[in-house]
Amino acid sequence: MKKIFFLAFLLPGTLLNAADFNAEVLPAAKYRVVLTAPAPPEWQIRFTDADGNIPLGGILNSRGERYRGTEKNTYVREFYTPHFAKKATLRTKDKVENVRFEAVGDSKYLNLNPEFRLGSDNYSGYARTTQSVIRKGADGNYLEVSDSRYGMTLTDPVPVTPGRTYRVSLRREGPGVPKKNIGVYIRFLDKTGNVLDNQRNYWKQSFTFYSNWKNDFPASKQFTAPPSAAFLECLLLDGKFAAFYLTEEKKRGEAR
């Protein structure tokens, strides 16, 4: 993460079927897997530790329908590798080809797919959605989270460091004054995915983008990772997100 890191493993023209594809990876780093397939495939990425075991959180399951690329028959999923990962193995029972693991280039945004550029049928960074859809807008894709009873999207966990401060901001899609404010609720997780704190005051850990603000109003809010925090994830509610950003605040004197 600290430096730009590029890895590309390419098997051009190789048709994989019920097979594994392996790559060495760095822990807690951003990667993407790219592949092509005649029909939406299902695949697993299995992350093994130094001993070759798969600790909890070491399996990432994907359905092709949720991770279409911008080009025909292409599928893309961006992800963070687990903190223990040494090796990633792509496993599928479907016919896939041109499988590629790539480290994602450095970005000032910590979260995956902040501007939904991976496509309107690509939920990288937003695996857990209920009544939420990525749509094509006039100026790019946006995520619409329904204001229905259970409409919500939970971002994929982003690795954080205890004591460091993180900033949440967003751009709203579309002009006018929507009916509801956009709500963003923050929670920090420990290494094994347990929510830290008892969440009784969850409403304090939130950022509201008020409906009467202009869609590009430069509002943001900072949150500091508590001791034992390993990940941060955000619950997005009630609105259209043209972009959702998580950045790390630099300490005084630290290079930007």
Added chain:
Amino acid sequence: MKKTLALLLACAVSSACAAFQVSSQGKSVSEIIVPEEPSEELLFAARELQKWIGRISGAEPAVFHAPTKQNNHKIFLGKEFYAPEDDFRFIGESDGWVVRRNGKKLFLSGPKDGGVINAVFLLFDRNTDLIFPRPVMDGEALFTPDPDLTFRETDFRGRPSWNYREFGLVHAHFDPPTSLWARRNYSNSRGMFYHKYHIRSTLDLFFSGVLTYELGRFLPNEKYFAEHPGYYAWQEGKRKKYEHYGPQLCYTDREGREALVREMLAALERDLTPEIRKIHFGFGDTWSLCNCPECRKPIPLADGSQLTPDDDAFRSTQYFLYLNAVVEAMLKKYPHLEAETLGYLYAAVPPRVKPHPKLTVIYCPYPKNDKIPIDGKGNEKWNVRSRDWAKSGARVGIYEYWGDASDFPRPVADAAAENLRIWNKLGIHHFLSTETYPDVRRTPPEQDKLAGAWDVSAMEYWVLSRLMLDSSRNPSELRNEYLKRVYGPAASPMREYYEAIHKAWHADRRISMYNDNAVECAELYIRRPGMEKTLREKLAAAEKLAGRDTVKQLVRNHRERFEFLMRSAARSKPAIFEIPLAADAGKTAMDFDAPVWNSASRIENFKITGTRGKNAAVQTSVFFLHDRRNLYVRFRCAEPDMKHLDLQKAPYPGRLPPGDRVELFLKTADAKTYHHFAGSPSGAKYEAEGYNHRWTVAWDYATRRNKDSWEAVMRIPLDKLGLRITVNNKCRILPVRHRVDGQNAETSSHAGAGPHMPAAFPEMLLKE
């Protein structure tokens, strides 16, 4: 099948072998394995197993998605690894559990992944002394550290007495620590009161796939009332807007029902997710039903008879006829869904029509005496209704109130256990919820009844959690187990303390209900039997004997609550004045001679205010009744000189009558202010909010003169003052008489309490 048999045989053999060791000298010798795509339940089970093995032994086992090659003990979670046909058939559709061992492998499984959570905590229950005494506590749990932690009981299965078990939070509907405590103690449902941001804020595993709607909210007043008043309740000569605590919908208006169905289907279209399996239809927390001619018409029944409006089941039947049609319309479009509603208030009476077969009715046997079971004297109607519900053909659940009033250690589990067994015998075992105070600390102590409840009643909550899982268990044995595990060397004085209260509570013939006042209970069951000193000593001894700091703190919290209750009881006048219910009072109570007044409760012997007990010069009697929506107060003012009343000035409109008058001060429990009603012998009226005479509300007042007295009747609309009898049927009421005799004026009142001093208004109970 062969494989399963072989495994069972292996398990049987292995159970005779050495115990299953998970740690040795503080080092892990085991690992946990979960499936490749574990559910939220399995993740929770794995993390809790890992955490508590780690805390007890000092070494957390690692969790993997596939077994490692290490030659260690392996604990497999989930049916992906072990799905024995026979055990699963036994468990059925519940979240039952099966724990089996095969050599170095231990399987925790169940047809539902929630059963694995139960298996994890049962494994600890049977093999360690781990206990979660209350939701908020340093370290969360108590246990004896064991660096060589070993599971010896590793071959058992079971199914719960109740499929869904819930500690439904009241007063604060969202409290993750209390919900987590409940989950660790075998509860698997989180209650119907929560907002969308609660769902994923924590404890996703509680999300039970139910959508809750309130029927009246489908027809917003602002959208429909002006053009379609017929959709709403007709009361006192007009249609009234829908309110949760006020007028309901008209249950016989077909057009209104069709509009509601349209709105309901639109809401489902918007809100349904694939996980939603059931729709809960709620109704307002009130008896304020429609009285239009159609709603008062007898209901023709299938057997050719007519159900008349005075029948106990009339309103319930009307409601279920309405709801059945709504459910049918829902199923037409969404056949995979089920429906649910409460058998509460008027709907608690089993209807004379069959509830829709896809409808679950959560029956609320409320209010009743919690000291005795439903087949005990005084509670009989709840038993009869339980039987009728069991026969109704609906799937029936139970909504209980055991956690209410737990800020005094009411030993409710004895009658609760008997009720649970009665219901189970009747075939009711689908859902059981009890209202529960969350463990939220508030200051000052007067407002700390939530955590205050856990200070004194944590044991009873824990006992209830076990009874929900297995209703055949004995509450006394469970209490002993709790005391032993939590208090260790201090268990003996704590047991004596609780047993003394248990004995005094049951010895007193008074009924105990969901709305008992803790201070009154302290007076009745501790101070009056003369146990205050002894119990104080027991708690002091327990604190001395308690070994661990956490346990000392538990006892200290208990002592603080105890002292608060004793202090408050010493200061208060605990005997609460009860106002009887006369459901039909509205028809005749404004008539002084109506027989309904024979059932009224009465206050005599007014004292002059501010004199600490000096009797008033002349006698005043006050009679009270209520019909849930109105309070009826009748004054009889003895007057030796009736003529002087004629000499008094007529009051200015809207101002307090200056001469003789009767007054009523009323403060509802949660109100920030109080209300003041007054009337003169000539019939002049006055009402105010505190001193604000510009405040007004419609109320009735009538007077008459007798030979040597004058009388007045007031009808005060409780619902308009914010008193929701279904939520809290206590309020502070002070009747006052002002008498002018020549140049002298005298103000007297009940107990001599001062007007406009709401804290001094006596508390009264509007009986159900």
